[in-house]
Amino acid sequence: MVKPSNDAVIGLGAAIQRVKEMxxxxxxxxxxxxxxxxxxxxxxxxxxxxLLKKVWRNEKAAPEVLHFEAGLIQRARExxxxxxxxxxxxxxxxxxxxxxxxxxxxLDRALFLLRSYLRIRLQKIEKxxxxxxxxxxxxxxxxxxxxxxxxCLDIMEGHLERSVLSRLPYGYQSMLKQSISSEEDDxxxxxxxxxxxxxxxxxxYWSFPVG
Amino acid sequence: xxxxxxxxxxxxxxxxxxxxxxxxxxEIVPNMRMDALNMxxxxxxxxxxxxxxxxxxxxxxxxxxxxxxxVRPPEWMSVDRLTLVLEAERxxxxxxxxxxFHYVEMSKLLFDHAPEDIPDIYMVRSxxxxxxxxxxxxxxxxxxxxxxRTHAVKLxxxxxxxxxxxxxxxxxxxxxxxxxxxxxxxxxxxxxxxRRPQVVDRGPRRDLRPR
Amino acid sequence: xxxxxxSQLLRELASCEDGQLTVFNNDIFExxxxxxxxxxxxxxxxxxxxxxxxxxxxxxxxxxxxGAVIHHLSLSRNKRCLMGYIYNRxxxxxxxRWKIGPVLPQEIQEKLSYSEEEYFKNHSTALESYIxxxxxxxxxxxxxxxxxxxxxxxxxxxxxxCLGDHAISLIQHSLHFIRRTDAEPFISQGLMExxxx
Numbered sequence: 319m320v321k322p323s324n325d326a327v328i329g330l331g332a333a334i335q336r337v338k339e340m341x342x343x344x345x346x347x348x349x350x351x352x353x354x355x356x357x358x359x360x361x362x363x364x365x366x367x368x369l370l371k372k373v374w375r376n377e378k379a380a381p382e383v384l385h386f387e388a389g390l391i392q393r394a395r396e397x398x399x400x401x402x403x404x405x406x407x408x409x410x411x412x413x414x415x416x417x418x419x420x421x422x423x424x425l426d427r428a429l430f431l432l433r434s435y436l437r438i439r440l441q442k443i444e445k446x447x448x449x450x451x452x453x454x455x456x457x458x459x460x461x462x463x464x465x466x467x468x469x470c471l472d473i474m475e476g477h478l479e480r481s482v483l484s485r486l487p488y489g490y491q492s493m494l495k496q497s498i499s500s501e502e503d504d505x506x507x508x509x510x511x512x513x514x515x516x517x518x519x520x521x522x523y524w525s526f527p528v529g
Numbered sequence: 530x531x532x533x534x535x536x537x538x539x540x541x542x543x544x545x546x547x548x549x550x551x552x553x554x555x556e557i558v559p560n561m562r563m564d565a566l567n568m569x570x571x572x573x574x575x576x577x578x579x580x581x582x583x584x585x586x587x588x589x590x591x592x593x594x595x596x597x598x599x600v601r602p603p604e605w606m607s608v609d610r611l612t613l614v615l616e617a618e619r620x621x622x623x624x625x626x627x628x629x630f631h632y633v634e635m636s637k638l639l640f641d642h643a644p645e646d647i648p649d650i651y652m653v654r655s656x657x658x659x660x661x662x663x664x665x666x667x668x669x670x671x672x673x674x675x676x677x678r679t680h681a682v683k684l685x686x687x688x689x690x691x692x693x694x695x696x697x698x699x700x701x702x703x704x705x706x707x708x709x710x711x712x713x714x715x716x717x718x719x720x721x722x723x724r725r726p727q728v729v730d731r732g733p734r735r736d737l738r739p740r
Numbered sequence: 741x742x743x744x745x746x747s748q749l750l751r752e753l754a755s756c757e758d759g760q761l762t763v764f765n766n767d768i769f770e771x772x773x774x775x776x777x778x779x780x781x782x783x784x785x786x787x788x789x790x791x792x793x794x795x796x797x798x799x800x801x802x803x804x805x806x807g808a809v810i811h812h813l814s815l816s817r818n819k820r821c822l823m824g825y826i827y828n829r830x831x832x833x834x835x836x837r838w839k840i841g842p843v844l845p846q847e848i849q850e851k852l853s854y855s856e857e858e859y860f861k862n863h864s865t866a867l868e869s870y871i872x873x874x875x876x877x878x879x880x881x882x883x884x885x886x887x888x889x890x891x892x893x894x895x896x897x898x899x900x901x902c903l904g905d906h907a908i909s910l911i912q913h914s915l916h917f918i919r920r921t922d923a924e925p926f927i928s929q930g931l932m933e934x935x936x937x
Contacts, residue, residue, distance in 0.1 A: 366569075367569050367570045367571075371549070371552070375549075378541065395876075397569050398569065401568075401569055414563075416563075416595055416597070417563070417564075417566070419591070419887075419888060419889060420566060420568075420588065420591060420592075421566070421568065422888060423587065423588075423591060423885070423887060423888065424566075424568040424569050424570055425569070426881075426885035426888075427548075427569075427570065427587070427884075427885055428569045428570070429881060429885075430548070430881050430884055430885050432876070433876065433877075433878050433880070433881045434881070436874070436876070436878055437878050440867075440870070440878065444831075444834055445831065462870060462873045462874055463870075465870070465873070466866060466867070466869075466870040466873075469866040469869075470863065470866055473859060473862040473863055473866060474827075474830060474859075476858075476859075476862075477826070477830060477855055477856070477858070477859040478823065478826055478827070480855045480858075481822075481826045481853065481855045481856075482773075482819070482822045482823055482826055485773050485776075486773075486776055486777075486815075486819060487776065487777055487780035487815070489780075490776070490780075490815060490816070490819055496816045496819060496820065497812070497815070497816055497819075499812075505820070505823065542883070544883050544884050545884055547884070548884035548885075587887075590887070591887050594887065594889070594891060594917070595889075595917070641936050642936075
């Protein structure tokens with residue numbers, strides 16, 4: 319009855335990040351592909367919604383924006399569209415109400431995951447657009463998200479410019495620097511990465527460097 | 530500008546935790562005939578009268594609501610098993626007994642929608658409530674042991690709802706200890722005059738591995 | 741005391757309930773802007789004083805230098821407060837798009853400065869064009885879905901009603917299995933309740 323997967327650990331984000339890197343297949347190769355991922359790859363259609371649920375959870379729990387799962391999102395949307403068409407056909411041939419409503423529920427669940435995933439990312443982008451724009455995080459966004467972020471950024475810049483910056487004395491008008499004498503950009507709000515997060519071990523790790 | 534990330538952003542709502550729990554598989558016994566369902570979340574059925582089959586909890590509840598099946602409660606949801614779990618929980622003040630990650634939500638859904646399918650429901654319900662209380666008490670006393678030296682806390686067998694409830698408090702507590710214990714916060718830099726005005730204190734940072 | 745007014749702006753943000761917006765504090769905001777410009781005048785005149793005395797601006801550490809530093813730091817601090825005030829309000833304002841929609845009610849609009857109103861409009865438009873780019877509405881489905889049908893108990897005689905393509909008779913204490921969307925108006929009027937055994 320003892321399952322190691324029931325362990326929840328709360329630790330420093332940085333340390334957890336190391337483990338995430340170890341876990342993800344094909345990146346560092348420290349542990350290779352985990353059994354779960356292999357099992358998922360072996361499964362057919364169903365695995366995408368399992369994956370979608372996983373990326374949704376990760377995106378929700380992570381303080382910073384993660385890599386956009388382009389392929390997965392594409393496949394999920396195709397499956398959703400396919401099922402939408404099926405449901406319409408079922409309604410047309412006046413199929414059993416119960417079958418229709420069960421498929422509808424399945425559809426609603428997948429749509430919720432998809433929408434919620436995109437929404438969480440959008441909220442992170444809205445919150446940290448400037449930081450994301452200026453760092454490696456920018457490459458994690460989809461093309462559409464990049465367009466949105468750039469636009470938001472211009473809008474925010476215009477608003478700060480109008481309200482504050484244009485009315486300050488020369489030398490203090492930068493959005494990024496407190497003043498002309500600042501050597502680095504010291505006014506960029508960024509994600510607080512150095513925090514604690516909860517994570518659940520998928521397999522046994524004998525030791526785990528933290529702190 | 531405030532650089533703190535929104536502490537509420539990463540928390541799952543009760544409805545979301547329940548949503549996740551609804552994907553747990555459970556056995557049902559249909560009382561009707563229905564073709565297999567090829568859904569986004571997987572293929573289930575075919576459904577034949579009196580032939581047990583496994584489906585996600587949400588599907589089980591939907592069929593149950595429509596009077597199309599009875600639910601077989603999971604093995605751990607029996608008076609015998611739960612009595613043992615409760616005793617063990619009481620005997621070991623520091624450890625949590627292994628229960629399904631979603632035991633709280635699963636039992637709630639089954640109590641609400643399939644009460645007649647659970648033998649000794651009153652007993653089962655009160656045992657689960659007692660187990661919950663004992664475990665919560667342990668979580669609370671566990672929190673009292675957190676100190677500035679805590680880099681990580683291991684909580685073996687903690688359930689989804691339990692993690693979710695303690696997460697905000699625990700993360701903030703550990704963060705506070707971390708910030709106040711750091712040498713940078715304790716030592717006042719004596720060279721303050723020579724340094725550029727660096728009032729934006731992002732707290733102690735440790736180098737994260739480049740990703 | 742330098743910087744006191746600006747900190748009032750932040751205190752106003754901090755004392756506000758989560759997600760609540762106060763009226764844009766134009767009065768204090770303008771005072772702080774003026775303060776900034778006064779600091780700058782003082783700063784410039786102190787620098788000129790050092791220069792007029794033929795002292796090296798980089799190395800001089802006299803009263804004028806420290807005076808200038810104080811004005812510089814006060815100005816920077818004021819700027820951070822002003823930016824923080826605007827930025828945090830902007831975050832609140834953009835969250836209204838999710839909570840309320842593209843059109844703000846009068847009583848909220850009255851709380852915004854002119855630039856903030858523009859900000860809200862522009863940000864909403866950006867969001868809308870992202871959504872149409874995506875061809876998937878993200879402003880619906882905010883909470884996990886439930887069974888579209890629910891079991892309800894009728895609390896008061898409602899009589900014959902047409903739901904979808906058939907009529908049902910809703911008599912007190914009767915139980916029905918109907919669409920959640922059909923039940924909601926009755927539930928909110930207190931005529932029905934969700935039935936859970």
